Amino acid sequence: MTTLEFSYSLDRLTRSLKPFALRLTKDRDDANDLIQDTVLKAFTNRDKFSDGTNLKAWLFTIMKNTFITNYQKMLRRATFVDTTDNQHYLNSGKTKVENQAYGDFALEDIQHSIGHLDPSFRTPFMMHFKGYKYEEIAQHLDIPIGTVKNRIHVARKKLKENLSIYKYD
Structure with missing residues (x-):
């Protein structure tokens, strides 16, 4: 070419x-x-x-x-x-490194908060979390689909309140 x-x-x-x-x-x-x-x-x-x-x-x-x-x-x-005797290499800037402990604490808090939900809210919420569709949850629990949606909404709201410490700004 x-x-x-x-x-x-x-x-x-x-x-x-x-x-x-x-x-x-x-x-x-x-x-x-x-x-x-x-x-x-x-x-x-x-x-x-x-x-x-x-x-x-x-x-x-x-x-x-x-x-x-x-x-x-x-x-x-x-x-x-770093020009001190130890000669360490350091990254500058606003970076932070998180270890697994923070995630473990968060996971424990999430599980604890879900565990303390009323079973009428926890069951549909967990089924939805596992991938079930609203219709499937309604059939399995023998309740109206509107009730399923409402209970999942209420469960999310309660979890959001209980886990507000983890809210990102």
């Missing part, structure tokens, strides 16, 4: 890169930068492209690898070296 043909094909396929770039970066300007980097790398490395292979797939691979490389660079920039 000549340079002119390659350049024409590259220009034609550039539009199809935009949705993928937006999905990766979640930002229009960053997506445009990523597309520009991808096209530049593809053009400078056109000698590595084999005729008869899928140019679009090659461009998507370049874009994905460029995004990963840029993301890793960004993470490295957010890391600084």
Whole structure:
């Protein structure tokens, strides 16, 4: 493939890169930068492209690898070296690491709160949680479908009140 043909094909396929770039970066300007980097790398490395292979797939691979490389660079920039005698590497920024204990406490509280629901609310709620449809729950419990919906709603409301400590702002 000549340079002119390659350049024409590259220009034609550039539009199809935009949705993928937006999905990766979640930002229009960053997506445009990523597309520009991808096209530049593809053009400078056109000698590595084999005729008869899928140019679009090659461009998507370049874009994905460029995004990963840029993301890793960004993470490295957010890391600084502690110059004390211990030489620890610390991540800067507002990150927090949670251990499994928090999740275990939450799960215990959820199970406890569900266990303390009145059985008339707990049973339809748990059946719905397990994937049963409203109609199936109504038939199984021999109650009207409106009652099933109401009991599930009330159970959710009570659980939300009891577990309000876990509410995210």
